[in-house]
Amino acid sequence: MPILDAVLLFLTGFLSGAVNAVAGGGTFITFGAMTLAGLPPIVANATSSVTQFPGYITSTLAYWHDIKHFWRGALLLSLISAFGALSGALILLGLDNPSFRALVPWLLLAATALFAAGPWLKPAPKPEHEAAVGSLVGSLAQFATAVYGGFFGAGMGVMMLATLGLTQSGDYHRLNALKNMLAVVIAAVAILVFVSGGVIAWLQAIIMIPGGALGGYAGVWIARRVPQNAVRGFVIAVGLFLAFYYFDKG
Structure with missing residues (x-):
């Protein structure tokens, strides 16, 4: 790989x-950079899951104090998430790159719209008590979210926080902690499927992971100086650009 490509990644x-x-x-x-660098869309999607995984773990550890209070009850949703992620990842591997490429612009538009609506989808604060899990509606909603997460993943966090807010009890921080815990499960299962399917671009992933770790640390500094709306606007612009890029390539 040329040094310039490695630096850009x-x-x-x-x-x-x-x-x-x-x-x-x-x-x-991450998905956009790898597709624009020439990786097939399925490989770019799978590799992006690997590059995001460390962030899911650190976010979960940051909420460990909250998770300790409800982890036993959350095991059911974790199991449901694992089956959903397995289904979504297997569906992805069942497609060829042209078929997935045809879906990508629509997935990107949907994920961008979901991300843009994120501030209005956050659950309202509720009285603090243990987050209830395991309802039928909540289980079905989580399974559907996990299928999406295993298949594509962009916008999964916003989607999951919204569905958990509608179907589970607990204050915002507990719901966010539960979301992070379930995201680890979904990503881990999807990555195992992608590894077994041989669709991970390991060199690109290894280069991007330490960059992501440093970026996550620097994000605290950035958050104090750059308005969140400006960052959200940038992400939405990237999502729309990628969507129209794929429409044009299709």
């Missing part, structure tokens, strides 16, 4: 980590 990973720390939506950047 590292910087993309850094930008993705910073954006995730400030407003979310880093998947748009």
Whole structure:
């Protein structure tokens, strides 16, 4: 790989980590960079899951104090998430690149719209008590979200936080902690499927992961100086650009 490409991938990973720390939506950047660099869309999507995974883990650890209070009850949703992610990842591997490429612009438009609506989809604060899990509606909603997460993933966090807010009890921080925990499960299962399917571009992933880690750390500094709406606007612009890029290529 040319040194310039490696530097650009590292910087993309850094930008993705910073954006995730400030407003979310880093998947748009990693997926876009790898597709524009020439990787097939299925490989770019699978590799993006790998590059985002460390961030899911650190976000979960940051909420460990909250998770300790409801992790036993959340095991059911974790199991449901694992089956959903497995289904979504297997559906992805069942497609060829031309078929997935035809879906990508529509998926990007939907994910961008979901991301743009994120501030209005956040659950309202509720009285603090243990987050209830396991309702039928909540289980079905989480399964559908996990299928989407295993298949594509962009916008999954916003979607999951919205559905958890509608179907589970608990204050915002507990719901966000539950979302982060389930995101780890979804990503881990999807990555195992993608690894077994041989669709991970490991060199690109290894270059981008440390950039993402540094970007996540720098995101705290950025968050204090750059308005969140400006970062969200940038992510939405990236999503729309990628969507129309794929429409044009199709």
